[in-house]
Amino acid sequence: MAKLELKNLNKTYNPKVIPVKDISLTVDDNEFLTLLGPSGCGKSTTLRMIAGLEEPTEGRILLGSEDITWKRPGDRNMAMVFQSYALYPHMTVFENLASGLKLKKTPRSEIQQRVTEVSQLLGLEELLQRKPGQLSGGQRQRVAVGRALVRRAQAYLLDEPLSNLDALLRERVRADIKQIFAAQKAPVIYVTHDQTEAMTLSTKVAVLNNGYVQQLDPPERIYNHPANLFVAGFVGSPQMNLLTLPCQEGYAILGNFRVNLPHIPTVPPQIVLGIRPENVRIARPEDTQTIQGRVYLVENLGMHNLVSVRVASYQTESPTVRALLPTDQNWSDAEITLALPPQNIHWFDVQSGDAFG
Numbered sequence: 001m002a003k004l005e006l007k008n009l010n011k012t013y014n015p016k017v018i019p020v021k022d023i024s025l026t027v028d029d030n031e032f033l034t035l036l037g038p039s040g041c042g043k044s045t046t047l048r049m050i051a052g053l054e055e056p057t058e059g060r061i062l063l064g065s066e067d068i069t070w071k072r073p074g075d076r077n078m079a080m081v082f083q084s085y086a087l088y089p090h091m092t093v094f095e096n097l098a099s100g101l102k103l104k105k106t107p108r109s110e111i112q113q114r115v116t117e118v119s120q121l122l123g124l125e126e127l128l129q130r131k132p133g134q135l136s137g138g139q140r141q142r143v144a145v146g147r148a149l150v151r152r153a154q155a156y157l158l159d160e161p162l163s164n165l166d167a168l169l170r171e172r173v174r175a176d177i178k179q180i181f182a183a184q185k186a187p188v189i190y191v192t193h194d195q196t197e198a199m200t201l202s203t204k205v206a207v208l209n210n211g212y213v214q215q216l217d218p219p220e221r222i223y224n225h226p227a228n229l230f231v232a233g234f235v236g237s238p239q240m241n242l243l244t245l246p247c248q249e250g251y252a253i254l255g256n257f258r259v260n261l262p263h264i265p266t267v268p269p270q271i272v273l274g275i276r277p278e279n280v281r282i283a284r285p286e287d288t289q290t291i292q293g294r295v296y297l298v299e300n301l302g303m304h305n306l307v308s309v310r311v312a313s314y315q316t317e318s319p320t321v322r323a324l325l326p327t328d329q330n331w332s333d334a335e336i337t338l339a340l341p342p343q344n345i346h347w348f349d350v351q352s353g354d355a356f357g
């Protein structure tokens with residue numbers, strides 16, 4: 001099977017609306033790439049250009065060695081799954097699954113065989129004679145995925161396919177999607193604004209903002225080494241602590257405490273320190289990098305408490321640090337000493353937002 005390539009893809013609706021700016025990326029036939037970003041960042045426009053539902057203003061789209069930029073959607077051999085399922089309400093599940101193949105004049109016996117295969121894979125055998133109106137949301141979504149799979153397409157495009165499902169079902173169908181598409185030898189591009197979906201499903205994530213790719217990396221790298229402030233703030237829940245701090249003589253000043261700066265050629269007057277709440281913990285005697293403060297808010301997240309701490313400061317405004325702490329203690333109003341493990345600290349340039357190092 002073939003890899004999919006986007007080369008300097010741009011889309012301009014008018015000088016004020018440029019939803020996709022110079023996107024270049026490659027998805028191999030064993031890769032699952034997620035376009036992740038906030039509403040309006042250009043994810044769907046990018047996907048629709050790949051599907052041929054939207055024309056690029058500039059750039060090229062290659063599938064294998066073939067330039068498909070100007071091919072009609074029906075000639076692209078790609079299958080798309082929409083957020084809205086887009087099932088035919090008057091047709092049975094079987095007919096919905098078979099409709100694409102019928103249009104292509106696939107022999108009846110082959111249609112029967114492929115539909116049977118896919119309905120077994122997705123657990124739809126019992127539902128083949130029902131109409132979409134007689135199905136639950138999760139079942140409809142599986143039919144929509146099934147309709148893409150029977151096509152045996154060269155690439156699969158999925159546009160927020162889980163967003164209409166409740167939280168529990170979303171988790172289950174997400175796991176199904178992961179298994180099913182891992183077994184396909186074709187590039188998959190998945191669009192979502194849900195970072196959990198992006199992290200759990202993907203082999204590679206492209207984080208988008210304002211039409212630009214902010215970072216293109218495997219999920220672990222996106223999480224552990226965010227390239228800039230946008231990615232650091234967008235990926236991870238609860239959100240990473242991001243504190244703009246003054247610098248003095250090789251240190252960043254956090255309230256009454258000093259934090260060792262990394263090795264950077266010229267120390268700027270200010271810097272952004274980032275640390276995830278799960279990396280902030282109660283200090284132990286051997287910890288070198290610690291801060292003290294008073295808890296002013298405790299939020300119970302079930303497994304942990306998200307504890308907000310005002311860092312002790314001679315200044316009028318105390319910085320706030322949030323930590324994920326165990327639930328077996330009452331943290332309300334406590335005076336605590338927290339460790340900021342140096343290996344978990346991220347540093348960002350105040351001006352550009354880019355990560356140092």
Ligand SMILES: Nc1ncnc2c1ncn2[C@@H]1O[C@H](COP(=O)(O)OP(=O)(O)OP(=O)(O)O)[C@@H](O)[C@H]1O
Nearest residue numbers: 013017019037038039040041042043044045046193
């Ligand atoms: N046909 C159009 N004409 C003008 N502007 C458009 C058109 N389609 C989309 N846009 C604009 O382009 C930008 C990107 O839209 P797009 O649908 O790609 O975003 P998205 O990241 O998929 O958002 P969401 O998660 O909300 O679906 C938005 O500002 C949107 O308003």
